[in-house]
Amino acid sequence: DQAIENAGLRIGRRTTERSNKDGIIREYTNYRNEIVGITLDDSTMENAFYRPLIKGYRTVLRPGVIANVDFPVAETGSIDGFVYFEDGTPVPRVKLQVLDQEGEVVAQTQTLFDGFFSVEYLFPGTYTVRIDPALKRVSVSPQIVTISEEELFVFDLEFILKEQLSKSESQQSAAQPERDGRIAQISAKSADMGGETEKAAPQSDGTDSVQHPA
Numbered sequence: 305d306q307a308i309e310n311a312g313l314r315i316g317r318r319t320t321e322r323s324n325k326d327g328i329i330r331e332y333t334n335y336r337n338e339i340v341g342i343t344l345d346d347s348t349m350e351n352a353f354y355r356p357l358i359k360g361y362r363t364v365l366r367p368g369v370i371a372n373v374d375f376p377v378a379e380t381g382s383i384d385g386f387v388y389f390e391d392g393t394p395v396p397r398v399k400l401q402v403l404d405q406e407g408e409v410v411a412q413t414q415t416l417f418d419g420f421f422s423v424e425y426l427f428p429g430t431y432t433v434r435i436d437p438a439l440k441r442v443s444v445s446p447q448i449v450t451i452s453e454e455e456l457f458v459f460d461l462e463f464i465l466k467e468q469l470s471k472s473e474s475q476q477s478a479a480q481p482e483r484d485g486r487i488a489q490i491s492a493k494s495a496d497m498g499g500e501t502e503k504a505a506p507q508s509d510g511t512d513s514v515q516h517p518a
Contacts, residue, residue, distance in 0.1 A: 308377060312348035316340045322348065335365035344375045353380045353456070355425050381451040383433060384422040385461030387415050394419025395465050399436035404429065412436075428453050435463060 307327030313320045320331040333340075343360035357376045365371060383402065387395040395415060402411040402423050410431070415421045423433075434446035449458050 305376075308349070308354070310348065310350060311377075312345040313375075314341075314343045314345050319345055319348075333365055337364060337366055339363070340365050342371075342373055344377070349377075351379065353382075353425065354378070355380045355427070357427075378427055379453070379456065380425045380427055381456030381458070382422060382424040382426060383431070383449055383451070383458045383461060384420065385433075385459075385463070386419045387421065387435075387463045387465060388419055389465045398463075399438070400463075401434055401436055402426065403432040403434070405431075426451055428456070433461060 307325065308323060309325050309327065310322045311327070311329075312322050313329055313331070315331060315333060316335070320329050323329045339362055341360055341362050344356040346355065354377050357378055358374075361373050363371050363373070387398045387400075389395060394417070396417045396419060398415045398419075398421075400413050400415070400421055400423075401409050402413075404410050411423045411426065413421045413423050428451050430448060430450045432446050432448055445463075447461060447463075449461070451458065
């Protein structure tokens with residue numbers, strides 16, 4: 305394993321000296337039989353995408369006793385993309401979720417004014433990116449994305465927001481020339497750069513809705 309130089313730890317509320325060329329920190333404290341949290345200080349990492357595989361430790365520091373802790377670190381990646389209406393209009397304030405292979409939500413984000421979203425600090429692995437299922441009356445096509453040590457960054461994922469009449473509304477529209485009561489449907493289109501993507505099965509459920517601007 306490669307040692308990381310100039311990294312710091314947080315012991316309680318204080319930051320330690322930086323690690324030497326061998327990745328070692330020796331710190332003397334005044335704690336006596338106290339339970340203290342020890343974490344890696346992310347802000348001291350020279351590579352901003354390095355993240356510890358272990359969140360931290362809680363240990364009792366005693367006089368004359370050395371506490372040895374290890375922090376394995378891995379380089380993480382990111383996923384970014386856009387959410388648009390079918391006519392190319394960006395969709396702001398849409399929530400997205402990133403799920404791991406166990407189906408647990410590991411990250412969440414929201415689109416900006418231009419429909420752009422970004423999720424950073426993802427460890428290598430396979431993830432599902434989806435529109436928040438709380439979005440009401442929206443059919444979503446999630447996308448499966450693979451981040452690897454060779455390809456850490458996935459760019460320009462696209463979710464296209466389409467409009468579709470519900471069954472009851474389409475029956476009403478057959479009797480009325482006017483088109484109203486339209487609901488939104490989201491489909492996904494992948495523009496893969498720097499990672500592998502594929503479509504997953506559609507989903508629908510939730511309580512919120514997205515409106516196309518007039």
